[in-house]
């Protein structure tokens with residue numbers, strides 16, 4: 642694997658290799674010194690053209706815990722604001738010796754353009770492109786689900802809300818089905834994308850009828866910033882039909898977990914009490930994101946010489 646661009650590119654074996662490597666790396670989080678020497682001398686560039694809290698910080702933490710050098714590049718404070726092109730930005734990063742470029746961009750397909758352009762030799766990692774994909778979010782979600790539910794074969798995951806604008810929903814639909822889970826997308830008709838019938842999922846407009854059969858429910862953020870039209874009559878109506886409130890929370894089986902990729906609109910797609918409840922794994926998703934992103938960087942940049950534990954022993 643040279644790049645990580647799409648969950649669709651990952652076979653079941655690829656996915657399990659990343660998730661099992663992340664299990665090994667997650668144990669680092671419990672140690673007083675959270676560092677391995679594995680990527681010493683390598684440079685990871687975080688190239689973010691769109692805002693991010695979790696993804697940018699966790700890629701930075703992941704790279705630093707593997708002893709890589711990290712360059713954080715924010716489009717707002719760069720020459721991009723003076724009109725510099727993606728190509729010239731990429732050539733600049735290449736000249737600085739980037740080994741991996743972690744890119745988030747508002748335009749779907751930008752990471753693929755960078756990976757296939759021939760402008761850079763670095764590994765490209767998609768950290769979210771437009772409404773298309775967010776593969777490391779799906780990996781950290783699968784990692785979190787496996788911690789709570791074990792093998793995902795036959796497990797039922799319900800993904801609820803603004804599927805139309807969600808790169809998280811698409812990547813999860815692809816990755817979770819690769820792992821054998823049964824994914825149901827629940828949304829108003831206006832927030833399901835054209836072509837969803839070709840996805841490896843079931844769809845429903847009725848949240849109440851899916852909850853008692855769900856092993857996990859993943860709430861999606863309503864992406865107001867991508868909506869230039871009215872997709873539902875009012876926030877109150879959306880919340881009433883598709884919000885995970887206390888009444889709906891009570892319909893879930895006892896073992897079911899509640900997820901959200903963040904950032905959350907509390908009171909809109911999820912109530913504050915549900916978000917903070919004992920069955921919410923939303924904060925744990927963030928912790929797991931560091932381990933999963935460490936695994937991705939490790940596997941892309943180390944050439945899989947040996948396991949992280951073996952590398953530590955010989956350091």
Ligand code: CP
Pocket residue numbers: 692693694695696697769775778902903904
């Ligand atoms: N889940 C996610 O991508 O969050 P950020 O936008 O904060 O990175």
